[in-house]
Amino acid sequence: xxxxxxxxxxxxxxxxxxxxxxxxxxxxxxxxxxxxxxxxxxxxxxxxxxxxxxxxxxxxxxx
Numbered sequence: 550x551x552x553x554x555x556x557x558x559x560x561x562x563x564x565x566x567x568x569x570x571x572x573x574x575x576x577x578x579x580x581x582x583x584x585x586x587x588x589x590x591x592x593x594x595x596x597x598x599x600x601x602x603x604x605x606x607x608x609x610x611x612x
């Protein structure tokens with residue numbers, strides 16, 4: 550996911566969260582949870598990339 554896509558997804562998620570707390574609508578809650586999962590998955594994906602970059606070659610030595 551590109552940064553702009555991430556930003557847009559977070560903005561949509563926050564909008565649905567606010568709508569849910571304002572209205573207690575089940576549809577807003579469902580959509581909010583769906584968007585939260587997308588955001589959580591993207592955070593995990595990027596965390597994994599960062600981890601791999603930081604630990605590349607950790608167990609390999611040039612002999």
